[in-house]
Amino acid sequence: MPMVMTPEQNDWFSRMRGEWLSVMRPFDGYGPSALFQPLPALPPELLADCKLLPNRYAILPLLPKGGRVAEVGTQEGRFADHISAECRPEELHLFDIDFSPLTRRTDTELARTATLHEGDSANMLSRLPDDYFDWMYIDGDHSYAGVKRDVEVARTKVKPGGTLVFNDFVMWSPVECIDYGVPHAVCELALNHNFRFTHFALHQLMYCDVALRRPER
Numbered sequence: 294m295p296m297v298m299t300p301e302q303n304d305w306f307s308r309m310r311g312e313w314l315s316v317m318r319p320f321d322g323y324g325p326s327a328l329f330q331p332l333p334a335l336p337p338e339l340l341a342d343c344k345l346l347p348n349r350y351a352i353l354p355l356l357p358k359g360g361r362v363a364e365v366g367t368q369e370g371r372f373a374d375h376i377s378a379e380c381r382p383e384e385l386h387l388f389d390i391d392f393s394p395l396t397r398r399t400d401t402e403l404a405r406t407a408t409l410h411e412g413d414s415a416n417m418l419s420r421l422p423d424d425y426f427d428w429m430y431i432d433g434d435h436s437y438a439g440v441k442r443d444v445e446v447a448r449t450k451v452k453p454g455g456t457l458v459f460n461d462f463v464m465w466s467p468v469e470c471i472d473y474g475v476p477h478a479v480c481e482l483a484l485n486h487n488f489r490f491t492h493f494a495l496h497q498l499m500y501c502d503v504a505l506r507r508p509e510r
């Protein structure tokens with residue numbers, strides 16, 4: 294049973310589901326629908342080297358140690374702690390529109406040891422040189438427009454041969470009931486700029502991660 298509801302929640306959800314189906318009309322059979330835009334088809338060569346992993350933590354040991362690393366969207370810094378401990382970057386750059394969740398924590402050194410870039414991530418990233426990072430973790434604004442802006446900057450800030458990892462490769466967030474633009478923005482990156490998928494990491498609620506490699510020049 295993926296969802297565990299009280300009888301009251303179940304009653305309400307049954308009524309709401311009928312209304313959702315009649316108003317939103319998500320299905321036109323199981324093909325493309327007006328509500329959900331289908332993902333563009335990817336040619337097999339962009340997926341040929343992609344390995345399946347159990348979770349996002351399993352990506353970290355496979356990434357280079359040391360070097361320059363960025364996390365776009367840090368919040369409290371819970372995943373950045375893992376990046377720091379596992380990959381020991383020489384430079385760790387964190388980007389967030391608001392670092393107060395991180396700086397409120399007393400159990401992490403990140404606010405002192407990492408470089409904090411506070412503000413809109415695409416804007417802050419654009420101030421750094423091209424080909425700067427060995428790899429980047431992208432987990433900021435999840436709307437299509439927001440991810441697309443991050444992608445368009447990040448794709449030139451990561452070194453040729455470097456890796457972009459994207460969190461929340463899911464079209465619909467079941468927890469928040471909102472659509473996410475990560476899969477579309479990522480597939481467009483692969484198709485338009487020949488970034489190849491290297492890893493697909495599962496998540497317990499299917500908020501999966503994907504990693505893609507920038508082509509060598």
Ligand SMILES: C[S@@+](CC[C@H](N)C(=O)[O-])C[C@H]1O[C@@H](n2cnc3c(N)ncnc32)[C@H](O)[C@@H]1O
Pocket residue numbers: 364365366367368369370371372373388389390391412413414415432433434435439
């Ligand atoms: C899901 S949280 C990041 C969680 C973190 N990566 C982790 O796994 O522990 C998303 C973060 O992105 C930040 N964010 C959202 N839109 C942003 C933007 N346009 N520029 C910078 N940060 C943004 C939010 O403030 C939030 O802290």
